[in-house]
Amino acid sequence: MAGKVVLSYSGGLDTTVCIPLLKEKYGFEEVITVTVDIGQPEKDIAEAEERGRKYADKHYTVDAKKEFIESLFMLIKANGDYEGYVLGTSIARPVIAKKTVEIAEKEKADAIAHGCTGKGNDQLRFENVYLQHGFRVIAPMRELNLTREWEIDYARNKGIEIKVTKEKPWSIDENLWSRSVEGGKLEDPSFSPPEEIFEWTVSPEKSPNTPEVLKIEFERGVPVALNGERLDGYTLIKRLNEIGGRHGVGRIDMMEDRVLGLKARENYEHPAATILITAHRDLEKLVLSRRELKFKKVVEEEWAELVYYGLTNDPLFDALNAFIDKTQERVTGWVKMRLYKGSATPVGRGSEYALYSEELTSFDTTLIDQRLAEGYSAFHGLQGRLYREIMRRKAKREKTDQYSDS
Numbered sequence: 001m002a003g004k005v006v007l008s009y010s011g012g013l014d015t016t017v018c019i020p021l022l023k024e025k026y027g028f029e030e031v032i033t034v035t036v037d038i039g040q041p042e043k044d045i046a047e048a049e050e051r052g053r054k055y056a057d058k059h060y061t062v063d064a065k066k067e068f069i070e071s072l073f074m075l076i077k078a079n080g081d082y083e084g085y086v087l088g089t090s091i092a093r094p095v096i097a098k099k100t101v102e103i104a105e106k107e108k109a110d111a112i113a114h115g116c117t118g119k120g121n122d123q124l125r126f127e128n129v130y131l132q133h134g135f136r137v138i139a140p141m142r143e144l145n146l147t148r149e150w151e152i153d154y155a156r157n158k159g160i161e162i163k164v165t166k167e168k169p170w171s172i173d174e175n176l177w178s179r180s181v182e183g184g185k186l187e188d189p190s191f192s193p194p195e196e197i198f199e200w201t202v203s204p205e206k207s208p209n210t211p212e213v214l215k216i217e218f219e220r221g222v223p224v225a226l227n228g229e230r231l232d233g234y235t236l237i238k239r240l241n242e243i244g245g246r247h248g249v250g251r252i253d254m255m256e257d258r259v260l261g262l263k264a265r266e267n268y269e270h271p272a273a274t275i276l277i278t279a280h281r282d283l284e285k286l287v288l289s290r291r292e293l294k295f296k297k298v299v300e301e302e303w304a305e306l307v308y309y310g311l312t313n314d315p316l317f318d319a320l321n322a323f324i325d326k327t328q329e330r331v332t333g334w335v336k337m338r339l340y341k342g343s344a345t346p347v348g349r350g351s352e353y354a355l356y357s358e359e360l361t362s363f364d365t366t367l368i369d370q371r372l373a374e375g376y377s378a379f380h381g382l383q384g385r386l387y388r389e390i391m392r393r394k395a396k397r398e399k400t401d402q403y404s405d406s
Contacts, residue, residue: 003030005030005109007031011052013162018033020160022028032060033048033056033058035048035058035059039175071078071092071094072091072237076220078279080300080307083254097128104135109135113141118142124309143351148151151190188265189255193267197267211339212340219332220332224236249342253270259310275344279336282335303320330351330353331349332352
């Protein structure tokens with residue numbers, strides 16, 4: 001098969017070995033690599049660009065930080081977490097996929113390729129977008145049933161420079177919001193992750209002995225200022241990653257349920273995400289009603305699952321976003337966060353939309369006459385008390401009948 005293929009390119013082992021494989025195994029005459037900048041370290045972008053130009057026929061680097069930050073703001077409003085960890089990798093995939101499609105359309109490519117395995121989630125997230133735009137998808141890792149060890153040997157035989165080794169074959173994915181590490185010994189759930197895998201966060205034991213308090217301001221659910229200074233989204237998240245990382249905030253080691261049903265052990269770092277979503281949830285508790293909060297939890301769980309599954313093109317996703325945006329109209333205010341030894345704890349909050357009244361709640365005021373609650377109390381729990389009384393009488397009758405029979 002001859003033709004042109006566009007490869008979604010991170011610069012890592014998997015995607016780099018795809019370049020010669022696409023020519024050798026699939027017969028493509030031209031391989032074009034596309035690296036999408038969503039806030040990775042500048043050195044990683046530069047390295048991917050260098051490797052793409054070295055090993056592929058043509059390379060593109062696309063800046064998508066603006067689009068990614070817009071997705072992150074929606075994630076914050078949705079308190080987006082999946083099974084207890086803040087969504088990071090999954091929220092980035094649709095952005096990367098769409099930018100790759102744009103290049104593929106520009107280049108009039110015959111297919112789009114990726115370096116995902118057949119055991120993970122990313123294959124589904126990328127391909128849902130590629131297929132939507134009518135492209136044939138090539139997945140060498142999955143289709144050739146390759147192992148990471150085989151890739152390392154293949155890369156060396158091809159003279160491809162690689163950083164990973166068979167002893168430390170970590171698979172790392174990083175963007176502005178989140179850093180994930182998996183593979184190698186980490187696949188053993190009983191193996192304690194070594195400090196060397198962490199780059200964004202220090203060990204909580206080695207973090208400062210003095211707490212740090214931050215003030216984060218939100219407007220309509222979006223973080224806009226840190227300690228009184230208005231910042232754009234990129235700068236605010238970068239700064240919180242640095243501050244939170246110093247205090248060991250945002251590490252998580254968990255067992256995760258992948259889309260295919262496989263359980264996987266994952267290690268994540270996301271200091272800014274931890275701080276911002278914890279603060280946002282706290283502010284919502286101040287301004288949203290009990291029923292709004294209760295129903296929003298249901299919406300958030302469905303929203304997070306759609307993102308995790310790569311189904312952000314589903315019409316339900318648009319409907320959920322509409323509801324979430326409606327609730328955020330009043331999520332304006334500030335939250336003080338205390339960072340200390342790996343924890344990020346709200347210690348103060350305020351908003352002009354607060355549904356809290358100190359005058360009504362305080363034990364030291366008489367604005368509400370406490371005696372009015374007596375009638376409410378008489379009816380509260382009435383059905384439960386009636387049920388217990390019915391069951392008590394039934395048990396008593398059965399006991400009486402038992403004595404009568406004997």
